[in-house]
Structure formats: C-alpha cells, structure tokens
Amino acid sequence: MRIVVTNCNTTQEMTEEIVRGARAAAGPGTTVTGLTPSWGPESAEGWLDSYLSAAAVLDALRTYEGPYDAVVMAGFGEHGREGVRELVDVPVVDITEAAAHLACLLGRRYGVVTTLERSCGQIEDSLELAGVGRNCVGVVGTGLGVLELGDAERTEAAFLAAAERVREAGAEVLVLGCAGMTGLQRAVGEKLGVPVVDGVGAGVRLAESLVGLGLRTSRVGAYGRPLRKRREWGRS
Numbered sequence: 085m086r087i088v089v090t091n092c093n094t095t096q097e098m099t100e101e102i103v104r105g106a107r108a109a110a111g112p113g114t115t116v117t118g119l120t121p122s123w124g125p126e127s128a129e130g131w132l133d134s135y136l137s138a139a140a141v142l143d144a145l146r147t148y149e150g151p152y153d154a155v156v157m158a159g160f161g162e163h164g165r166e167g168v169r170e171l172v173d174v175p176v177v178d179i180t181e182a183a184a185h186l187a188c189l190l191g192r193r194y195g196v197v198t199t200l201e202r203s204c205g206q207i208e209d210s211l212e213l214a215g216v217g218r219n220c221v222g223v224v225g226t227g228l229g230v231l232e233l234g235d236a237e238r239t240e241a242a243f244l245a246a247a248e249r250v251r252e253a254g255a256e257v258l259v260l261g262c263a264g265m266t267g268l269q270r271a272v273g274e275k276l277g278v279p280v281v282d283g284v285g286a287g288v289r290l291a292e293s294l295v296g297l298g299l300r301t302s303r304v305g306a307y308g309r310p311l312r313k314r315r316e317w318g319r320s
Contacts, residue, residue: 089150089200089284089289090144091263092128092137092159095231096120098264102158102284105266109285111292117152119144120194120301126287127230128162130202138164143170143317150292156182157281158263158284160198161207165304168215175294176301179216179283183259186286190279191257193221197243199233207261221253223261233264247276270279 089106091099103118124140124320125133142162145155157165157178165178187194198207204223211217226242233239243265247258258280260268267278294300301307 085154085292085295086117086150086152087114087154087156087288088119088145088150089156089158089288090119090141090149090165091121091211092124092157092162093126093133093139094121094140096127097234098230102263102266105263105282105284106158106288107157108267109288111289112293114288116288119225121147128159129200129230133207134159134162134280136318137162138167139309142167142171146317147149153295155285156284156287156291158287160260160262160283161203161210163210166307168300170310173300175291175299177287177291177294178214178286179263180210182286182290183214183281183283184214184216184220185290187257187259187279187281188219189214190281191255193219194257194259195247195253195255195262196223196247196259197223197250198223198225199228199230199264201308202229203261210314222250224249230262230264233262235270237241237301240263240268243272244249244267244275247272251276 086259097120106116121140121144122138128137152285169176194291207223225245266284269282273280
C-alpha cells in the first residue's frame with residue numbers, strides 16, 4: 085500500500101518530521117511518501133495562509149505522478165480536503181477529522197491543543213464542517229508558532245499547560261492540533277492520564293483501513309468529479 089502525506093507548508097524539515105511519524109504509525113507493507121508544495125506559506129497560521137496552502141497542495145497533487153493508493157492531508161484545520169477529494173481517485177483522509185473521529189471512540193468529549201490562538205477558530209470551523217465539532221469542549225493554543233515546535237522541551241511544557249485548560253473544561257481525550265506535534269503523544273500521554281491522539285498516525289491508519297476495505301470517495305453528489313472546463317493554475 086502506498087500513501088502520500090501532504091505537508092500544508094513549504095518547510096521541508098517539517099515534511100520529513102511528519103513522514104517519520106507517519107511511517108512509525110503505518111502497518112507492515114505500507115510505504116509513505118511526503119509531498120511538500122513548491123509554493124505557498126512556510127507555515128500555515130491563519131486564514132490567508134490556509135487558503136494559499138489549500139491551492140498549493142491541490143497543485144502539488146495535480147502534478148504528482150504517483151502511483152499512490154491514498155492521500156493523508158497533514159494540515160490541522162487547514163482548507164482543501166473537499167477539493168482534493170474531487171481531484172484524486174483514491175481515499176483522502178484529513179488529519180483533523182481523523183483525529184477527532186478516533187477521539188470520539190475513546191471518550192465522550194475531547195479537546196484540541198494547537199499552536200497559536202489565532203488558529204483556534206479555524207480549527208473549530210473545520211471540526212464543525214466535518215461533523216465532529218459537537219463533542220469538542222474547546223480548542224486551546226500553546227502560544228507557540230509552527231516553526232517553534234522543534235524545541236521539544238519548550239513544546240512539551242506549553243502543551244501540558246494548555247492541556248490542563250481543556251481537561252478542566254471536561255475533555256476526556258486530547259488531540260494534537262498540529263502535524264508538527266507528531267510524536268508528542270508519547271511524551272505527554274502518561275503525564276496527563278488521558279488518551280492523546282496524534283492526527284498523522286490516525287490519518288495513516290484510517291487511510292490504510294479504507295484502502296484495505298476497497299472503499300473510495302463517493303462520486304454521487306458533493307464529491308463528483310470536477311466539471312470539465314478551462315482552469316488557470318497560475319502563471320510562470
């Protein structure tokens with residue numbers, strides 16, 4: 085089985101970190117390839133970055149020659165998943181909804197810990213659109229930017245502090261709200277005493293399940309193939 089994991093930004097080091105987490109979660113026989121957009125924001129933090137990222141990821145997949153059996157979109161709360169489902173003929177799993185769906189199987193209410201506070205509203209909207217917002221008690225930021233997550237000690241301390249806020253709000257399960265946090269669940273899970281779901285791992289495992297079951301995106305209705313027309317994908 086071949087899975088393509090798309091980074092939502094142009095930072096190659098982050099793609100490599102995401103791929104490491106994806107490969108650690110993947111089952112035997114699954115190969116994981118990371119795809120970094122050739123243009124767009126170096127980190128996705130806010131609405132402008134997110135919309136640019138969505139177009140860049142779509143463009144990267146449009147020109148990617150594969151082959152691949154599934155796509156995992158590793159941008160937490162970022163736009164584009166619906167467009168990608170129209171574009172490609174394989175299952176598409178977004179780490180935002182993948183993590184939330186698994187969290188709902190582990191507890192009645194979950195909370196998300198993410199990077200900057202400015203991303204919280206966007207993530208809330210993404211969860212609502214995916215139909216998993218009802219069980220979320222809150223999305224809390226750590227105050228760290230995406231490119232600051234490389235400092236493991238600082239990230240863990242900020243995560244633990246933010247996690248206490250969502251636990252006090254009633255969260256029974258926690259979700260890592262950024263692909264750049266992949267791997268953190270092992271460090272904080274025991275300290276927090278609640279399950280911690282990593283979206284990258286959740287996305288990979290769900291993608292494997294869909295492929296293994298022979299399931300693909302429905303072409304009836306919302307995710308029908310794009311209408312045939314001329315489209316300009318930017319100018320060189």
